[in-house]
């Protein structure tokens with residue numbers, strides 16, 4: 001089976017934008033899994049010859065319920081299904097209480113967790129990521145999902161963990 005990568009993070013940090021960028025630009029075939037009715041939440045992607053499945057957990061779990069339930073459900077899907085988990089935060093929002101709650105859930109996972117700080121669209125924002133070290137998930141990787149900056153570095157880190 002192909003390795004699976006899951007994207008988790010609070011609403012509005014750019015999970016779906018990152019997912020679309022990875023599947024549209026680097027890639028390959030978008031395919032729905034049996035049993036998953038909403039499309040574009042699961043796709044196949046590749047980077048430097050490594051093929052993988054990618055999941056936008058935000059797209060499948062949001063049912064308009066409590067935010068605590070939403071992030072818990074995302075993290076559970078990621079911890080069950082993924083080989084590598086990518087937690088997304090936003091430099092525009094700064095570090096939030098929800099980021100800390102998601103990180104605390106992910107600590108319990110034995111899976112590798114990478115931390116990407118999205119919306120780092122310019123050099124000042126790329127340099128403004130130090131607060132995110134306190135999440136305890138290693139070096140934050142600054143990315144801009146809309147501009148494309150840092151996406152290659154993130155994909156390199158992902159495939160190194162397969």
Ligand code: GDP
Nearest residue numbers: 011012013014015016017058118119144145146
């Ligand atoms: P999700 O709720 O985590 O899936 O977030 P979305 O992918 O829907 O993005 C939420 C908003 O953030 C949208 O308006 C995106 O266009 C915007 N966004 C996503 N990535 C970036 C980025 O790298 N830079 C900036 N400035 N905006 C972004």
Ligand code: MG
Nearest residue numbers: 015016058059
């Ligand atoms: Mg989304």
